[in-house]
Amino acid sequence: MPHPSLPAAEHVVLDNGLHVRLHHEPRLKRAAAFMRVAAGSHDVPAAWPGLAHFLEHLFFLGTERHSGDHGLMAFVQNHGGQINASTRERCTDYFFEVPVSAFAGALERLCDMLGHPRMTQAEQLREREVLHAEFVAWSRDPEARHQQWLTSALDAEHPLRAFHAGNRYSLPVPRDSFQQDLRSFYRRFYQTGQMTLCLVGPQPLEQLRAMAEKVAGALRPGDTAEQLAPPPLVGTPGEAVERADSSRFNLLFACENLPRGATQALEFLGTWLGASQHGGLLAELRRRQLVQSLELSTFYSFADQALINIEFKLTPAGETATALISQLCFDWLEFFQAHDDWQGLREEFRLLNERRLQVASALELARHHSDETPCELSRQAVQALREVLEQLRPEHLLHPMEAGPERDLAGRWRLPPRNRFLRPSRRPDHPVADPQGLAYWHGASAHSHEAALHLRWRVNASRHQGLFRTLQDSLRKLTEEARQAGVQMVFSSLGDDWQLKLSGVQAPIPALLEQALELLAIPAPEVWHQAGQEPPSATLTPIKELLKRLPDHSLGYFHSRTSDEDLRPLALQKLWGAARWDGLAVGMDDGERSALNNALRKMPGTASPHLAQPHPAHSGRSWSHVPCQSSEHALLLFCPVPSQSIADEAAWRLLAQLCQTPFYQRLRGELQLGYAVFSGLRQVAGRTGLVFGVQSPHAPLADILGHVQTFIETLPTLVEACKPAALDTQREELANRHERSQMDLLPLADLLWQACQAGHGADYLAALQRAVRELRPSDLQQAAQQLASGTGGWLCLATGPAVEPAWLPAQRSLPGR
Structure with missing residues (x-):
């Protein structure tokens, strides 16, 4: 694969003091902005914990120029972008990614909201309740309790020991002293001397610079403000906190006096500590x-401070062997330190970073470049690594380990070998014909270095969960190698199908596929030794658990335990022998196409290009109770499109775009139901539908459902109230977003795979664009009425049982599944 040219970059300081980092990346189809403000939760007055996080929320309430439907969040969402913000200990980040055509408008709104926030008391009081809902969820989160335990051994005066989330009690909005400190904090830190703006996109540097200069005037000019140094990490500990999660083992090091370059040094160390190759600690x-x-x-x-955390997710056997795990870890660290220069690994590290950036999105690149971290380990970072390793010793542990019996551990370690998928693979000498079951569709560009492959086997997957987990284990090491080589590899189970997806840099995909097919057909003996052991699943928030269950539930599949499943190699061979498969490749050039076809000769099962099947018609209202380990209530409503016609899909896509902002504003902003409120379009195995989600710390399910239903019932009125010009703009924006040449390859491939599963042909994208542009107000009105009346059926996943007799219970999944 030819080495891609390095993107042009520039770092300028504008006349008002704003630092701007510009990066021109021609392969991108979207643009991103990342604004970092050097002020965070540890910089606020001690009297008002959570003030920095609260201020972050207040910015999104809008300005005199841009508010409501014209504010930054609504603008980004209406253009199909993504947006968020994050308050950390010593900085706060604001970031978004949008189509290039919307970038100037989004950037203008970002600077306007940071430079001219409204912050009225009425808005503050409403937003404080949202923050309180976040706090309630955070306080019940096992991850929060684990973090409290991790920091419990720190000096009692260090701000990491304090509460910073903010709630209705720590943020007394009506008090004059609070308002004075809120505005004082804003004036001190939210000015150009404290800000760095990073812009990334396909636009020329001159255009990016001109946009930055045009909008930067909205920001308050100022000089750098001093951030107070923290006290030492280790000193007099505060009140002890009990360790709650025995499945996690942490070696937490309190490091002081670290030199510059330590951040990159730790990234380098973490890459090799977590490597899964033979001879490493993880293996x-x-x-x-x-x-x-x-x-x-x-x-x-x-x-110069850092808390370095090495976390082990334990097996049941590991929970009683933490002393041995600790000894092995320290022994590996000594082995690694003895190599000192790490020349071979430094070269590999550079290749890994370059490959990662080749497939990074605009937003991922903006985040990366905001830190100005080079791909190659600098000399400064090498020296910092030596000093870091000196501090990663048992005496620097915040939670000391009891000494275990001495063991002879010498001689077992090896440095990780080179990743074979970072180097060119041999291609077939002659063209290889396309297999019957695989369709090849064009990508967004004929000269892209990215591609995607989707494969599907029909194997009665819902009856073979144990074999599925075995195959996941078989692919685990290869999945990590693929990630390092710039390819995301995902093996999943949905309904009756197993699916394999490889997406990213196209050059290594054929070789990765060939290796994956071998591991799927014949897993190694050590994988079979662990067959049947079900790993503990991560605890998710209720709404995330519902989202995880939605795909199978929407297809009518509900997992149940299969303790009598045959988990032997012969059973897998029989399953593969009866399997039928199909697939889709997007963006492959001719050379890689032959290599891919050659790899597919090892494909288990029989090629069957007609696996797509119509989904059964749904009607009525079904309720699926998904128990969760949380006192909060969550509800997810999935409303499928009544048919699989492209015309109906187009209307519902536009409807989803129109209702996203009003739904959020009504249920989160006005009704204060909670912080997790969203709506949008979802596709599962080719089926399209709208999804509405809410998680609330206080509202019962009946109230949540009532508010969602009321909103849906108002959609016909909302559509009717849309001005023709605004509707035309939304329609054209939606059509343009689905222009092949304007789409990043990976979301394009996912969309085309959904179309393939729905039975659509290679002209799907052009047909969808035509259907969107041909939409009339009456078509959208009909879609809104169909949604409100439940023409395509409604499926509700919730953390409790049905709240109304009209909802029929769906097939119930067994506990723990």
Whole structure:
């Protein structure tokens, strides 16, 4: 694969003091902005915990120029973009990604909201309740309790020990002293001396610079404000906190006096500590069946301080062997430190980072470049790594380990080998014919280095969950190698199908597929030794658990335990022998196409290009009770389109776009139901529908459902009230968003795969665009009425039983599934 040219970049300081980093990346179809403000939760007056987070929320309430439907959030959502913000200990980030045509408008709104927030008391009081709902959810979250335990050994005066989330009690909005400090914090930190703006997109640097110069005038000019240094990490600990989660084992190091370059040094160390290749720490711990995974992360970093966390997700056997895990970890760290220069790994690290950036989205690139981290490990970072390793010793642990029996651990370690998928693979000498079951569709550009492959096997998957988990384990190491090579590899189960998806840099995809098919057909003996062991699933928030269950439930599949499943190699061989498969490749050039076809010769099962089947018609209202380990209530309503016609899909896509902002404003802003409120379009196995989701810490399910239903019933009126000009704009925006040449390849491939599963042909995208542009107000009105009347049926997933007799119970899944 030819080495892509490096994108043009520029770092300028504007006349008002704003630092701007510009990156021109021609392959992108969208543009992104990332604004970092050097002020966070540890910079607020101690009297008002949560003030920085509260201010972040207030900005999104709009300005005199841009509010409501014209504010930043509504603008980005209406253009099919994504937007968010994050308040951390010492900085606050605001970021979005939109189509290029909407970038200037979104950037103008971002700077306007940071430079001219309204912050009326009435709005503050409403938004404080949203923040309180977040706090309630956070306080009940097992992850929050685990973090409290992690930091419990820190010095009692360190701000990491304090409460910073904010709630209705820590944010006394009516008090004059609070209002004075809120505005004082804003004036001190929200000015150009504290801000860095990073812009990334396909636009030329001159155009990006001109946009930054045009909008930066909305920001308050100012100089850099000093952020106070924190006290030492270790000192007099506060009140002890009991460790709550025995399935997680943490080695947490309090590091002081770290040199510049430590951030990149820790990224380098984490890459090799978590490597799954033979001879590494993770491979050895898995061989002993002690851990499922391990990860090194920087829990906190500011000035010369850092909390470095090595976390192990334990197996049941590992929960009683933490002393041995600790010894093995420290032994590996000593082995790694002894290599000192790490020259070979430094070259590999550069290749990994370059490959990662080749497939990064505009927003991922903006986040990366905002830190100005080079791909190659700098000399400064090498020296920092040496000093970091000196501090990663047992005496620096915040939670000391009891000494276990001494073991002879020497001689088992090896440095990770080179990733074979980062280098060119051999291609077939002659063209290889396309297999019967695979369709090839064009990507967004004939010269893109990205591609995607979707494969599907029909295997009665719902009856073979144990074999599915076995195959997931078989692919685990290869999945990590693929990720490092710039390819996302996902093996999933949906309804009666197993699916394999590979997407990213196209050059390694054929070789990865060939290896994956071998591992799927004949898993290694050690994989079979662990067959039948069901790993503990991560605890999700209620609304995320409902979203996870939605695909299977919407197709009528409800997992149940299959303890008598045959989990032997012969059973897998029989299953593959009876399997039928099809697939779709998007964006493959001719050379990789032959290599892919050659790899598909190892495909298990029989090619069957006609696996797409119509979904059964739905009517009425079905309720699926999904128990969750939370006191909060959550509800997810899925409303399928009444038919699979492209005309109906077009109307419902536009309807989803129109109702997204009003739904959010009504249920989150006005009714204050909670912080997790959203709506949008979803596709599952080719079936399209609208989804409405709410999680609330206080509202019962009956109230949540009532508010959602009331909103849906008002949609015909909402559509009728749309001005023709506004509707024309929304329609054209939606059509343009589905222009092939304007779509990033990976979302394009996902969309085309959904079309393939629905039985549509290669002209689907053009037909969808035509259908959108031909939509009349009466078509949209009909779609709104169909949605309100439940013509396509309604499926409700909720954390409790049905609240009305009109809802019929769906097939019930067994507990724990």
